[in-house]
Amino acid sequence: MKKRITILKANITENKLLLETNEPVSGLVPGEQILVDSEQYSFIYLMEGQKDYSFIVLTEDIWPILKNAKVQEIPVWVTFKEEQTELINFHDELEYVISNIKGNSNYGNEMVAKVEGIF
Template sequence: MKKRIMIEKSYIIEEKLMLETNESILELVPGEQILVDSDQFSFIYLMEDKDDYTYIVLNEQIWPDLKIANENKLPVWVTFNEEKKELENFQDEFNYVLTNISGNSNYGKEMVTKVEHIFLT
């Protein structure tokens, strides 16, 4: 199973969306791809290390900040203590995923409803 890093807190500062985690991200490299976890109602940003992928889990509780960042085309960063990494290509990938989810029952009715309610209204 892939390593999952949960986002503990999100906030916008200096025209950036900051996503705080409680695990080191020092060895991770942005994978520039976003997946959807319909069962957990979350988006997954892929990061890579020397061995495998790591999932940065963007759960439902941070979606309001994701919406603001998306509307304002803000860069998205993940942080742990003093470590910071930009999630490269985030907005392009995120917009692609949102477009794909809208009205698409393959993601499950509840996921589609939640995404449309938060991001597409």
């Protein structure tokens, strides 16, 4: 079963965007891919575990800080307590999904409006 990992807090510090999670991320490897959950208005960064994928859920409430990090080209890291893992290829993937969503009603009009309003 795929695990959804929630972001509790997002902040830029020491020239990194730190996405603090609600559970450990050790043993997970960045999947270097972002998916779209247009029903929950979120982006999903894939992490690969030994047996299955885990989803880092990036809800719309943190999109403004994602945009800020993207504009400044700040690396994105997922953290839990002392653990930190860089989300490799994050900005390229985010740019790709944003460009696919803009003006594309296949994602639903509300998702398109939310993405266009922030990005």
